[in-house]
Amino acid sequence: MTNLNEQITDAFIACVTKASELWISVRNYKFTLDICEFPAKHAQAAGLANRMDMTIKINIAHARANIDHIVNDTIPHEVAHLVQQILRPNAKQAHGPEWRAICVALGGNGKRCYAEEDFPGMKIGVKRRSRHTYNVAGEVMELGPKHHNAIQRGTLRIISRKTKMVITKDMYVSSRIQ
Numbered sequence: 001m002t003n004l005n006e007q008i009t010d011a012f013i014a015c016v017t018k019a020s021e022l023w024i025s026v027r028n029y030k031f032t033l034d035i036c037e038f039p040a041k042h043a044q045a046a047g048l049a050n051r052m053d054m055t056i057k058i059n060i061a062h063a064r065a066n067i068d069h070i071v072n073d074t075i076p077h078e079v080a081h082l083v084q085q086i087l088r089p090n091a092k093q094a095h096g097p098e099w100r101a102i103c104v105a106l107g108g109n110g111k112r113c114y115a116e117e118d119f120p121g122m123k124i125g126v127k128r129r130s131r132h133t134y135n136v137a138g139e140v141m142e143l144g145p146k147h148h149n150a151i152q153r154g155t156l157r158i159i160s161r162k163t164k165m166v167i168t169k170d171m172y173v174s175s176r177i178q
């Protein structure tokens, strides 16, 4: 465990040092590293960047699964978010061309997301969603789980745009997992 923390900290320091060598204005900022277990809401994220307090958080659960990916890709990815905030505070996209260029310059892969196989053995990756088919007067519609459950409970009124009919629970046909 200590070893993982050390590896993450070393990689973070090396990455921030590289950033301050590449872009002088980065030297005016203090970046903070927080290694922790992410709450359920963010459990799928390997790292997070907070541009308000210039902190990056690294998910120790992901580090246990693949420390190399954290060191080589997640840290440059998150540090690039902070550097973009300094160099291009008005950039429109979080993962746009400005961010990608910074990430790659820091040695990262410039990818927005990681692949499921990057962290073997972890139950992460794409959330599987159920889709529910309704037949509204001949028009086949697919609804997500929230709307489907509410219609089945009778707590939601949705009007089909095409047929102008209220979708009722008896119009339900079948479900599938996406």
Ligand SMILES: [Zn+2]
Pocket: 077, 081, 094, 095, 112
């Ligand atoms: Zn990102």
